[in-house]
Amino acid sequence: MNPGNSSQKASFAKSGGSNLHRKLAQSIGNQILSGVYAPGAILPNEADWCRIYGASRTTVREAVKTLTAKGLLKSRTKIGSRVEPRENWNILDRDVLAWHMASMNPQEFFFSVQEVRKILEPEIAALAALNRTPQQLRAITEAFEDMRQAKPGLNSVAPDVRFHLALLAAANNVLLTPFGIMIEAALTNMFEFTSTHNPEPDMFIPKHEGILKAVTRGNAKAARKAALNLLTDTDHTIARLPAKAKKLKKA
Amino acid sequence: MNPGNSSQKASFAKSGGSNLHRKLAQSIGNQILSGVYAPGAILPNEADWCRIYGASRTTVREAVKTLTAKGLLKSRTKIGSRVEPRENWNILDRDVLAWHMASMNPQEFFFSVQEVRKILEPEIAALAALNRTPQQLRAITEAFEDMRQAKPGLNSVAPDVRFHLALLAAANNVLLTPFGIMIEAALTNMFEFTSTHNPEPDMFIPKHEGILKAVTRGNAKAARKAALNLLTDTDHTIARLPAKAKKLKKA
DNA sequence: AATCCATATTTGTATGATAATTCGACCAGA
DNA sequence: TCTGGTCGAATTATCATACAAATATGGATT
Numbered sequence: 001m002n003p004g005n006s007s008q009k010a011s012f013a014k015s016g017g018s019n020l021h022r023k024l025a026q027s028i029g030n031q032i033l034s035g036v037y038a039p040g041a042i043l044p045n046e047a048d049w050c051r052i053y054g055a056s057r058t059t060v061r062e063a064v065k066t067l068t069a070k071g072l073l074k075s076r077t078k079i080g081s082r083v084e085p086r087e088n089w090n091i092l093d094r095d096v097l098a099w100h101m102a103s104m105n106p107q108e109f110f111f112s113v114q115e116v117r118k119i120l121e122p123e124i125a126a127l128a129a130l131n132r133t134p135q136q137l138r139a140i141t142e143a144f145e146d147m148r149q150a151k152p153g154l155n156s157v158a159p160d161v162r163f164h165l166a167l168l169a170a171a172n173n174v175l176l177t178p179f180g181i182m183i184e185a186a187l188t189n190m191f192e193f194t195s196t197h198n199p200e201p202d203m204f205i206p207k208h209e210g211i212l213k214a215v216t217r218g219n220a221k222a223a224r225k226a227a228l229n230l231l232t233d234t235d236h237t238i239a240r241l242p243a244k245a246k247k248l249k250k251a
Numbered sequence: 252m253n254p255g256n257s258s259q260k261a262s263f264a265k266s267g268g269s270n271l272h273r274k275l276a277q278s279i280g281n282q283i284l285s286g287v288y289a290p291g292a293i294l295p296n297e298a299d300w301c302r303i304y305g306a307s308r309t310t311v312r313e314a315v316k317t318l319t320a321k322g323l324l325k326s327r328t329k330i331g332s333r334v335e336p337r338e339n340w341n342i343l344d345r346d347v348l349a350w351h352m353a354s355m356n357p358q359e360f361f362f363s364v365q366e367v368r369k370i371l372e373p374e375i376a377a378l379a380a381l382n383r384t385p386q387q388l389r390a391i392t393e394a395f396e397d398m399r400q401a402k403p404g405l406n407s408v409a410p411d412v413r414f415h416l417a418l419l420a421a422a423n424n425v426l427l428t429p430f431g432i433m434i435e436a437a438l439t440n441m442f443e444f445t446s447t448h449n450p451e452p453d454m455f456i457p458k459h460e461g462i463l464k465a466v467t468r469g470n471a472k473a474a475r476k477a478a479l480n481l482l483t484d485t486d487h488t489i490a491r492l493p494a495k496a497k498k499l500k501k502a
Numbered sequence: 503a504a505t506c507c508a509t510a511t512t513t514g515t516a517t518g519a520t521a522a523t524t525c526g527a528c529c530a531g532a
Numbered sequence: 533t534c535t536g537g538t539c540g541a542a543t544t545a546t547c548a549t550a551c552a553a554a555t556a557t558g559g560a561t562t
Contacts, residue, residue: 045512056547058309062316069320077513077554092429093341116426123370169338175367175433178343182426296543307516328523328544
């Protein structure tokens with residue numbers, strides 16, 4: 001009952017992750033996010049996928065289960081798998097967000113991100129100022145120190161990400177954690193685009209320091225202001241992106 | 252190679268959804284969220300789960316894939332499945348949020364929700380005022396009309412949820428959509444707890460109307476204010492919850 | 503026209519087998 | 533003693549096959 005011979009396993013891009021079912025999920029996921037299969041559309045059935053990828057049904061089904069769990073699909077007997085409406089997609093899932101970015105105009109994407117960041121990060125900073133534990137404050141501080149010491153370039157992105165994630169953790173509200181993925185994706189990809197992740201190197205460190213100090217002092221109001229201040233810098237970076245930039249690299 | 256006889260399939264709570272692998276995922280997911288298996292812990296291996304639930308390995312693996320896709324697990328050869336750190340959990344996934352609520356103090360949960368809602372919803376309303384399409388405005392309006400006509404009781408929850416979700420959609424930012432699940436879960440469960448989902452019936456409709464009017468006029472500032480105004484009402488509801496309320500009912 | 507029923511299609515579950523990965527222990531040599 | 537390699541065992545990963553269950557669809561019956 002396994003359609004197709006097993007001789008074409010390398011017929012699609014070998015995205016990250018060594019598991020076959022993962023690769024299938026990534027391939028199908030990318031197709032959904034890029035609109036090959038629109039919401040409401042019926043996907044090829046399991047037997048078809050088996051032929052297309054030269055994989056067993058077991059593997060195909062595991063890939064489908066993965067996508068179902070992320071809200072992209074729903075399967076029904078005799079019908080097949082149907083693409084779910086967009087509002088059910090777990091867009092803040094790491095994979096889904098990556099697939100989303102891969103098929104989007106970067107400027108548009110970064111605009112959406114900034115819109116959300118400007119809503120959340122000031123309040124996150126404020127909450128962190130109020131709710132941080134000593135340990136969390138130490139994590140923020142260490143990330144900042146690593147930022148300061150890092151040479152401008154690739155290795156300065158990681159501490160920057162850690163800084164923002166540590167801040168997020170210090171807000172101590174589980175319902176906010178999913179945004180970590182968004183922040184991470186935004187900072188990392190912005191760097192890959194601009195190659196200079198800190199457009200105003202002179203202001204970059206001081207502005208982060210402003211947040212750190214406010215959080216250290218437990219001054220929510222100042223933290224909020226400092227976070228917003230930093231974000232307006234990022235806005236300028238976005239604005240300078242080439243309008244017709246290509247799609248982000250896949251996975 | 253399938254351990255255990257298939258005679259104890261009903262040994263666990265029959266959660267919603269008719270699929271066996273779904274039930275397994277729910278059962279295991281609940282155990283993770285309730286702390287039976289903490290982050291970093293190694294779960295029973297596939298053969299164990301087969302014995303425990305009397306299911307085939309195929310089914311167990313599909314359940315595990317589901318949980319992996321939601322960020323709760325990660326599987327490695329020779330190691331087994333390990334519970335991921337909390338920050339990787341897709342807490343805004345419908346299932347994960349349900350499992351989370353099922354093993355939490357409701358007051359604590361609602362507090363977290365309100366904290367996030369007070370950050371987001373005013374800004375969502377503001378964005379909706381600016382970005383709404385005519386169609387989206389119609390959806391908001393219709394939800395409001397249904398609210399007004401509904402008798403106070405169970406059937407007034409649904410239009411209320413629709414109102415807030417329509418508002419969210421009208422903000423026109425995909426990265427915000429995951430919060431729909433949170434809003435929905437919050438409103439629905441709050442009703443189940445208080446049995447009177449609108450504590451100030453006199454103010455309930457007018458305050459929603461305030462948001463609608465501001466969004467209709469395209470007045471972002473007024474929309475923001477109206478949304479915040481409504482949320483302070485909800486705060487009062489939360490505050491009145493019995494401090495030692497039992498866990499939320501499961502699934 | 504409406505109802506019911508058979509059938510075909512598709513996903514759901516079970517079983518058993520083999521492959522691939524890799525931890526951990528043991529061993530050899532410097 | 534330390535280093536590195538080798539090998540065995542545990543566990544997930546994949547495959548192949550079979551049957552069960554659900555249900556949309558079209559045809560038969562009334």
